[in-house]
Amino acid sequence: MELRAVTKRYGHAENAVTALDAVDARFAPGTFTAVMGPSGSGKSTLLQCSAGLDRVTGGEVRIDGVPITDLSERALTRLRRSRVGFVFQTFNLIPALTAAQNVVLPLRLAGRRPQPSEVTARLTEVGLAERAGHRPAELSGGQQQRVAIARALITRPAVIFADEPTGALDARSGAEVLRLLRTAVDRHGQTIVMVTHDPVAAAHADRVLFLADGRVVDDLTGPVGSEKIAVHTARLEESAR
Numbered sequence: 001m002e003l004r005a006v007t008k009r010y011g012h013a014e015n016a017v018t019a020l021d022a023v024d025a026r027f028a029p030g031t032f033t034a035v036m037g038p039s040g041s042g043k044s045t046l047l048q049c050s051a052g053l054d055r056v057t058g059g060e061v062r063i064d065g066v067p068i069t070d071l072s073e074r075a076l077t078r079l080r081r082s083r084v085g086f087v088f089q090t091f092n093l094i095p096a097l098t099a100a101q102n103v104v105l106p107l108r109l110a111g112r113r114p115q116p117s118e119v120t121a122r123l124t125e126v127g128l129a130e131r132a133g134h135r136p137a138e139l140s141g142g143q144q145q146r147v148a149i150a151r152a153l154i155t156r157p158a159v160i161f162a163d164e165p166t167g168a169l170d171a172r173s174g175a176e177v178l179r180l181l182r183t184a185v186d187r188h189g190q191t192i193v194m195v196t197h198d199p200v201a202a203a204h205a206d207r208v209l210f211l212a213d214g215r216v217v218d219d220l221t222g223p224v225g226s227e228k229i230a231v232h233t234a235r236l237e238e239s240a241r
C-alpha cells in the first residue's frame with residue numbers, strides 16, 4: 001500500500017483545513033505500522049483516505065498497486081470489500097448476527113461462498129470457536145474485538161486498517177488483541193496499519209509513523225520500545241501546543 005503526495009483539504013477558502021499535506025508513505029507487505037501523533041494531526045484522515053473511505057484532494061493512494069484515487073465509487077466499494085479489512089475502536093459488529101455470521105459477512109458481500117471450515121478456522125485463531133453462535137451482546141468487549149479481527153482476516157485483505165483497536169478495552173483484553181494482530185502479521189504475512197495514542201500498543205508494531213500538522217515528521221523502524229515512543233509522543237504534543 002502506498003501514498004504518493006497525498007493531500008486532503010476540508011472546507012473552502014478561509015475555512016479550509018489541510019488535514020494531510022503531501023504525505024508520502026509506503027507500507028510493505030507483511031509489516032505492522034503504528035500511526036501516532038497529537039490530536040488533529042491527521043491520523044484518522046490518513047486512515048480514511050488510505051482505505052478509500054474518503055477521497056483525497058491531491059496525490060495518489062495505491063492498494064495492491066491499483067491507484068484507488070481513479071476508481072469509480074462502485075469499483076472502489078468492490079476493492080474495499082475484497083482487499084481491505086477494518087478493525088474499529090467500537091468493534092462495529094452487527095448486533096442481530098452471531099459471531100460466525102459477522103465473520104463471514106465480508107465474504108458474502110464480496111459475492112463469495114464461504115466454506116464453514118474457513119469461518120471455524122478464523123474463529124479458532126482468535127480463540128472463539130465455542131462462541132460461534134453468540135451474538136455481540138453476549139460477548140465481552142475483548143471478545144467482540146476478536147470477532148472483528150476474525151472478520152477482517154477472512155478475506156485475506158491486502159491491508160487491515162485498525163483505528164484505536166484497543167481504545168475501548170482494558171489492558172488485558174487490549175494485550176490479547178495486539179497479540180492477535182501481531183500473529184496475523186508474523187504467521188500470515190498480513191499488512192496492518194494501526195492508529196493509536198498508546199505507546200504500549202504502538203510497541204507491537206514494526207514501525208511507528210508520527211504525524212504532526214498533516215505531515216510525516218518521524219518514522220521509527222523497530223522494534224521500537226514503548227518508552228522511546230512515549231518520549232517522541234510527548235515531544236510532538238509539546239510542540240503542537
Ligand SMILES: Nc1ncnc2c1ncn2[C@@H]1O[C@H](COP(=O)(O)OP(=O)(O)OP(=O)(O)O)[C@@H](O)[C@H]1O
Pocket residue numbers: 010011017018019037038039040041042043044045046
Ligand atoms: N470532516 C471534516 N471537516 C472539516 N475538518 C475536518 C474534518 N475531519 C477532520 N478535520 C480536520 O482535519 C484535521 C485532522 O483531523 P483528524 O481527525 O485526521 O486528526 P487525528 O489525528 O485523527 O485526531 P484525533 O487524535 O483527535 O482523533 C483536524 O484539524 C480536523 O479538525
